[in-house]
Amino acid sequence: MKKLFFFLLCLGVGMSCHAHENFITRQDHQLFDGKKLFRFAGIQFPELHRIEDDSKGVCHLDPRGWGQFFKWPTADEQENWIKSLVHTGHKAMRVYVLSIEQEFDHACNRQTHIMKPATPNAMPRLNPIAMEHYDRMIALSDKYGLRLILPIVDHWPWWGGREQLAAFYGEKPEDFYNTNSKTFKAYLNIIEQLLTRKNTITGREYRDEKAIMAWETGNELQDTTADFLRITAAHIKNLDKNHLVVDGTYKKINEFALNDPNVDIISNHYYENAGNLSPSTVTDDLTAIKGKKAYLIGEFGLLSSQQLEEIMNAAVDTKINGASAVGAFIWGGRGRRHNGGFYWHLEPANNKTYSYHLPGFADGDANEEITVVNMVRHAIARMDGEKAMRPLPIPEAPLLRTIFSEKNIQWLGSSTGRHYTVERAENPKGPWKVIGKNISDGKNKFNPDSDSLFSDSSKFEAGKEYFYRVTAVNETGVSHASNIQSFKR
Template sequence: MKQLTLVCVLATLISVPAMAFEHFISRDGHQLKDGEQVFRFAGVHAPELHRIEDDARGTCKEDPRGWGQYFKWPTADEQDNWIQSLVLTGHKAMRVYVLSVATPYDQACERETHILPPLEQGGMPRLNETAMVHYDRMIALSHQHGLRLILPFIDHWQWWGGREQLAAFYGEHEDDFYDSNSKTFAAYLNIIEQVINRTNTYTGRQYKDEKAIMAWESGNELKMSTEAFVRQTAAHIKSLAPNQLVMDGTYLKINEFSKTDPNVDIISNHFYTVNNNNSPQEVRDNLKAIDGKKVYFVGEFGLEPAAFLDSVMQAAVHEEYNGAQAAGTFIWGFRGRRHNGGFYWHREYTGNYSYHLPGFPENDANEELAVVDLVRKAMAQMDGDESMAPLPAPQPPTLRVIETPNNIRWLGAPVARWYRFERATKPIGPWQVIGEGISDGRNRFDPASDVLFADPHARQSGQTYYYRVIAFNESGNSAPSNVEQYLEP
């Protein structure tokens, strides 16, 4: 079944027109442009389109850092579902998380990373081909469904492995990452070159020729960036990928030199209350500091009540300084559906949980519906509308092979909110409704122990039963899913 699904996704990708996007996203002063049209966007930040932190498994005890998680690669179905969930709820662009860097604890914690240590002492790091194929597919599916990507390189932090782990390859200190004369910095530039020149195994195009890639970001929350670091990094990226944009990934400040550097297109910032900068005023202050010289982007903000988040989001939509406005903004953060049902989830140190699209009432304690709706309202406002468009009716969900009717598993449709389950004794019916108003959206779902739906009706020994599922939202219903059978022993 998994092999067949992957073949279907590959076949779909191969059938996509060679260039679904007509233009690269370009910069015109303080604005982004798609051709001649101004390009603005809002959304719920989706960091894990290419690598998953599986919180349901808990913390890996073999990681001495004390918080190391279990990670895994997404399936083709999962990536397709997540990207469609974004696009069908109105997302036009998305920033993902960084390329992960190897740690000594990865094997014990059953995880792989994007960047591997050099084979020889002092050599250059290597890209993990297994990892990069998933990255390839993310880009290809984004191209197919119409999602622009912002791709950061290396993290300031250790979460996925960042500057400290890269520096460890060369016996250097983590701060040497920012030293343009260090071995770590040379390795960082080499990683950038390897990535930008990589040929996508799905599209056949080099990354620098992928119109789905809107911008390359120097890294995530690089709060110790120096002028030499930013200028050399930006020049290196622009020399390799002149048709794609460059974002300064500096954190908590606006670099004066980035405002004048010809190779920097976008200046970003992240707002969090722990840094005393999570407010509508920060949008105003940043716009004033940049003074229209470059594009401004609020890469992340969040971890506060919905009403507060709305005040920041509305500032990002409406505030301007000498005619310049924020080009985009993302609320942290989104997790998508699992291959066999339910959602991935993540709990932050504040107690906030990740959001699921298109939003579910059972997550009211996390204000999920309110947050998703304020984001979708902002999307509409950036396009000149005052109210968000209705969701499209959902596509058919995918019913998985039924090992037991006491635990029926399915991959939900991208914008579905609830489901109807039906059963028959013949593959063409007649169909009996056995479950109505079933949701797959609740937080903290654990596939090892939790059941989303069980057939509540009696079954006769020796009888084959046929099952299908239909997705619903406020706009309508899907066609029925595939049919799966189960022989009652």
């Protein structure tokens, strides 16, 4: 049934269900899509498969004080986010890790991708509910032409990482890197389960999905050892001949990674606490890599737009003995909510940087949102050898939700919509009257429990039915009208 739904969805938008013809391959320090050089830039959207809902605050039943509330994205949300990325030029996206069950998840009603073993000392289990959302992320990326970089396990505990995996076996967090530990054995088993999983939508095993560009050993694995990387990378390549392997080491370039035949991409993240938040890090890392591998700047951010642009320019333009970075991602972005508005996140590292929203809104001026988004779109074009930022496509129609109150009219925004026009009629065929113009859905810190996109303050006749529709607008043009919803006073 899911395969039929996906097939019909493809036909409905007049697109191929398989946008990718090739797997991404590597030759020395370069990546290729078939015979075409593959370079990319972007704003990283980490939550295409699991949402940290900051509007809900923190779970007070989690004594660590930072435990967030999580939810799974709807199909509409995932499709909207991926289209937002692709329609703003993104060719690749690095998402966040697989979440791992931890002590306070049940109390906070949190589900994870990886569940504790069913019996002591058994292997961890993939949560089938969670993985269906992961399946759909891959299927939609395949449909719309996005490549995915997929880190496996986190060094950090935010979503559950090495510490939580080790806890399944009564071991310490550092045992994750010990190749003789139960934790490491479980990590290898997770990789095997992942690579051989059959996608419930496409019917393909993950190792045969062209939307997947690369597997990353993990997120910010700063204590990676030669044995850990050697065994892990070989394990991935033995199971999966189609995909690239990223060394997920953080803060340094390991010589043993450069000499490992199963490692394709060397990655680094630039942050203030890592002491490397500078354009010069691009030169330093490319010099250290010596053209032996492809180089990815997996994350950098929490800076002014000018400082971000300096690093992005270095990522695009710097060449050391002919080698350049293959890609760079600014941290980080969030997508639209099912019923309107955007998810958002305030970065605790500096307590002032909010997540960016595509295609960029004046509501985010304090965050320099439009400036940052446009700079990234320009970098995307330059990675492809183009001089100018590509124009946005004309917006697609918004999706108007059921109206329960005229005080709270909701819609899922268009993937490239800047603002919206709301119309009302007394007949579903019109005539239509404009009752709202230049309405933005880009408000930061949008709270669905208290905020609304549009409130109709008109006077209504009791018992009379009114009809509504919405159009999206950007600098390129105006969308078709949305679906029609009615409301009876």
